[in-house]
Structures are given as C-alpha cells and as structure tokens.
Amino acid sequence: MDLILRNISQLILPQKKMWKIKRPKNASLFIKNGKVVAAGSNESSYLQLKKNLKDDWNNFLSSTEVLDCSGKIVTPGLVDPHTHSVFGATRQNEFKMRSEGKSYLEIAESGGGIRYSVRQLRKLSERKLVEATIPFLDRFFELGTTTVEVKSGYGLSLKDELKMLKVVRRLNAVHKITLIPTFLGAHEVPDEYRDNREKYIDIITQEMIPEVAESRLAEFCDIFTETGVFTIAESEKILGVAKDFGLKIKMHVEEFTDIGGAELAGKLGAVSADHLECVSDAGIKSMKNGGTVPVLLPGTALFLGLKNYPPARKMIEAELPVALGTDFNPGSSFTQSLPLMMTIACTQMKMTPDEAFYAVTVNSAKAVAREGLGTLDIGSVADFVVWDAKDLETLPYYFGGNLVERTYKNGELVYSKK
Ligand SMILES: [Zn+2]
Structure with a gap:
C-alpha cells in the first residue's frame, strides 16, 4: 500500500473551490498506508513529504516501490453517483426494438422496461445475483471508477428489495470497490398493485423503509417522481417517512416532464436530484436553497435517441455543484464509462473538460x-488512476476507447492493462 509515482506528465488535483483544478507538470504522488502523504510538482512534493513524514521520510524513499509515469496523467478515482448495477438480465432485445422505431414508453407498455427487469430479478437467488454482478464491478475499475452508488428498485416487494440490498452488502464485503447502497422501492408500482397503488405505498412506508433503515441496508432512499409513476404528493409522503427513519434523500426528477420534483427535492433538503432534463427555473432555485446536488445522466438521452439534454450551463451559472453519472442500467443506459459521460457533457451540454472532470x-x-x-x-484515501494521456482534455476527447492503464483503490493496484 506504499507507492511513489514519479515524473507524472500532469497530476490532476481538483480543489475545494468549485471547478478549480490544479495540474502540476513533472509531478509526484506519494502513497503511504493507502493514504496520500504528498502530491504536487516533483520539487514541492518532496518538501511536503519531508514535512509530513518527519524522520521517516528517508527510509520511506529508499524502501518504497517507484512507478515512472512519464507521458501519463494521474487523477483521483472517479465516483459514479447513480447506477442500477444489480439486475437479473440485460435487455438488448429492447435496444433492437428501439432501433426499429419503437419508443421506450411503447416497449414499457407492452411488458418490457422496468417491469421486465423486476420479473427477471425476482427469479434469481442472492448468490446468483452476486456472481452476476462481480464482472461489472471489475469493469468499473477497468474504466477508472473506484466508488459507485447502487440502487435497489427491481425487486418491488419487501423480500426482493431486501434481497437486492443484501446483494450490495455482500458485494461490498467480497469486492474491493466501494458501493453506496440506495433503497429505491418507489421505482415503479409493481404489476400486482397496479389497481391498488395505495396499498403498495403503504408497504413501502410501513414495511420496507422501517426494515431497510433498521437493518442499515441502505444509506439513501430514492424515488422515481414522474408523470405516470409517483406523484409529488406520494413522493412527499414516502420521503417524509424515509427522513424520519434517518435515511438521506435522493430523487429521480424531471426526466420526461416537469411536475415540480426538483422543487420538492430542494424543499426536503435532498442530497441529490437526478436526471433534470426538463427542470424549471423554480426547480433550480429550490435545489440551490436546499443544498441539493444536481446529478445529470446524459447517457440516457444518447442511448434512447432523445434530443433533450439537461440544461447544465444554466445550473452551473446558478452556482450549483453539477455532477455526472452513468445511470448504468440494462434498459435506458447500458454504459459504465464516466469518461464517455464527460464527452457527452462537453459536446451536448457545453460543459468544459475541466467542469466535466x-x-x-x-x-x-x-x-x-x-x-x-x-x-x-x-x-485522503489513495483511490487514483494512471491514464495513457498527456493532458486532462484527452479523456473526453478520445471517446469510445479506454485510456485507463492502472487503477488503484486504497493504494492497492486493482486493475492493470496488460
Ligand atoms: Zn436511475
């Protein structure tokens, strides 16, 4: 867990002040016990090291493995804040149907979409789901992502929602990646309660949320607030209960229509409001007041062949801390690549490469x-990535390929290109 990276072409150092990134050239990064002990230009980082390690620095220098990073950049590990990484089956048949002209909504109405994913997930055991998810977690490392939020929401019954969250807990124990669990029982109303949605909402608020909170299976509670899914009043009720049980709040809002979801997110002090393709000015203002992070997921518009991307510039001008995620899921965004999200953010939403990073x-x-x-x-924890690129702009510029050479988690090598 000790390592020295030397002669880094550009060391990418995001600062606390929003959008500011330092990028010292000919830089070094020093890792001890899985933590960063010095980072900066070759000269300044040596001074830092001496100061931070005191008497031990000479010994550290002589005994620690050195990696030469000439011609490479080194960045922090990427954080994917919105995924549905646990699922029972992929849905490439729907991708084919969309290519033939069917819409996402038409496919959902004919039995596809989230409800198809629910039927598939319910069939599989906890063990089978763990086995099926591990290769995808390996691929996150391969693409430079070291922390991933994962939602439930394909179970939609007490038993199956708990099963999904137990899968996430198990994966956290057996895999080196960090998974952050979110309960999304309010992803959709399941088939068996289509004619009695009140009953399903009671199950969420009276059975699922108490059980999830008490067994500490999730950190966040999320909901799909959208025309035809959950209304504002229903969302307020469900999230109010979640807050009472100590869960932090996330929301899927304003993806296809504006029904005031972002306004509610701000009002409830949600940690994030995600999607936001159709967000209103009032929604932006409310997120600002509530300290809510807007999470944009431009992979969905690309993958569904839609034209409406979220108004990123407007939110940046409103001084909101705009974040990007993959929304990795088998239906509307089957990608795990955050560099690809950066490309789409730059080309379709006019974010700069620095902002996207x-x-x-x-x-x-x-x-x-x-x-x-x-x-x-x-x-900070030594989650970082060595890229086969000379500068930061190259990450979104080279799209559709993978420039990751090595990924480290807690100072440990977890992926290396052959
Ligand atoms: Zn989602």
Missing part, C-alpha cells in the same frame, strides 16, 4: 455524501 470527482462525491473523495488532498 470536476463533475465526476468532487461533485459526484458530494452527491453521495462522501466529501473528500474525488481529490488527492493530503490524508
């Missing part, structure tokens, strides 16, 4: 209440 590190960490992650400040 800040949005997948510092701001996305904030969106999962993990401030301090997404940086390489002294004392």
Whole structure:
C-alpha cells in the first residue's frame, strides 16, 4: 500500500473551490498506508513529504516501490453517483426494438422496461445475483471508477428489495470497490398493485423503509417522481417517512416532464436530484436553497435517441455543484464509462473538460455524501488512476476507447492493462 509515482506528465488535483483544478507538470504522488502523504510538482512534493513524514521520510524513499509515469496523467478515482448495477438480465432485445422505431414508453407498455427487469430479478437467488454482478464491478475499475452508488428498485416487494440490498452488502464485503447502497422501492408500482397503488405505498412506508433503515441496508432512499409513476404528493409522503427513519434523500426528477420534483427535492433538503432534463427555473432555485446536488445522466438521452439534454450551463451559472453519472442500467443506459459521460457533457451540454472532470470527482462525491473523495488532498484515501494521456482534455476527447492503464483503490493496484 506504499507507492511513489514519479515524473507524472500532469497530476490532476481538483480543489475545494468549485471547478478549480490544479495540474502540476513533472509531478509526484506519494502513497503511504493507502493514504496520500504528498502530491504536487516533483520539487514541492518532496518538501511536503519531508514535512509530513518527519524522520521517516528517508527510509520511506529508499524502501518504497517507484512507478515512472512519464507521458501519463494521474487523477483521483472517479465516483459514479447513480447506477442500477444489480439486475437479473440485460435487455438488448429492447435496444433492437428501439432501433426499429419503437419508443421506450411503447416497449414499457407492452411488458418490457422496468417491469421486465423486476420479473427477471425476482427469479434469481442472492448468490446468483452476486456472481452476476462481480464482472461489472471489475469493469468499473477497468474504466477508472473506484466508488459507485447502487440502487435497489427491481425487486418491488419487501423480500426482493431486501434481497437486492443484501446483494450490495455482500458485494461490498467480497469486492474491493466501494458501493453506496440506495433503497429505491418507489421505482415503479409493481404489476400486482397496479389497481391498488395505495396499498403498495403503504408497504413501502410501513414495511420496507422501517426494515431497510433498521437493518442499515441502505444509506439513501430514492424515488422515481414522474408523470405516470409517483406523484409529488406520494413522493412527499414516502420521503417524509424515509427522513424520519434517518435515511438521506435522493430523487429521480424531471426526466420526461416537469411536475415540480426538483422543487420538492430542494424543499426536503435532498442530497441529490437526478436526471433534470426538463427542470424549471423554480426547480433550480429550490435545489440551490436546499443544498441539493444536481446529478445529470446524459447517457440516457444518447442511448434512447432523445434530443433533450439537461440544461447544465444554466445550473452551473446558478452556482450549483453539477455532477455526472452513468445511470448504468440494462434498459435506458447500458454504459459504465464516466469518461464517455464527460464527452457527452462537453459536446451536448457545453460543459468544459475541466467542469466535466470536476463533475465526476468532487461533485459526484458530494452527491453521495462522501466529501473528500474525488481529490488527492493530503490524508485522503489513495483511490487514483494512471491514464495513457498527456493532458486532462484527452479523456473526453478520445471517446469510445479506454485510456485507463492502472487503477488503484486504497493504494492497492486493482486493475492493470496488460
Ligand atoms: Zn436511475
């Protein structure tokens, strides 16, 4: 867990002040016991090291493995703040149907979509789901992501929602990646309660939330607030109960229509409000007042072939800490690549490469209440990535490929390109 990275072409250091990124050239990064002990230009980082390690620094220098990073950049590990990484089956048949002209809504109405994912997930045991998810977690490391938020929401019964969250707990124990669990029982009303949605909401508030909170299976409670899914009044009720049980709040809002979800998120002090393609000015203002992080998921518009991307510039001008996520899920966004999200953010939403990078590190960490992650400040955990690129712009510029050479988690090598 001790390592010295030397001659880094650019060391990418996001700062606390929003959107500010330092990028010293010919830089070094020093890792001791899985933590950053010095980072900066070759010269200044040596001075830091001496100061931080005191008498021990000479011994550290002579006994620690050195990695030469000439021609490479090194960045903090990326944080994906919104995924549905546990699922029973992929849905490439729906992708084919969309390519033939069917819409997401038409496919959902004919038995596909989230309800198809629910039927598939319910069939599988906890063990089978753990086995099926591990290769995807390995791939997050391969793409430079070291922390991932994961939602339930394909179970939609007490038993199956708990099963999904237990899968996440188990994966956290057996895999080196950090998973942050979110309860999303209010993802959709399941088939068996289509004619009695009140009953399903009672199950969420009276059975699921108390059980999830008491067994500490989730940190956040999320909901899909949208026309035809959960109304504002229903969302307020469900999230109010979640807050009473000590869960932090996230919301899926304003993806297809504006029904005031972002306004509610701000009012409830939600940690994040996600999607926001159709957000109103009032919604932006409310998020600002409530300290809510907007999480934009531009992979969905690309993958569904839609034209409406969230108004990122407007939110940046309102001084909101805009974050980016993949929304990795088998239906509307089957990608795990945050660099690809950066590309779409730059080309379709006119974010700069610096803003896009800040949005997948510092701001996305904030969106999962993990401030301090997404940086390489002294004392922070040594989650970092070595990229085959000479500067930061190359990450979103080279799209559709993978520039990751090595990924480290807590100072330990967890992925290396052959
Ligand atoms: Zn989602």
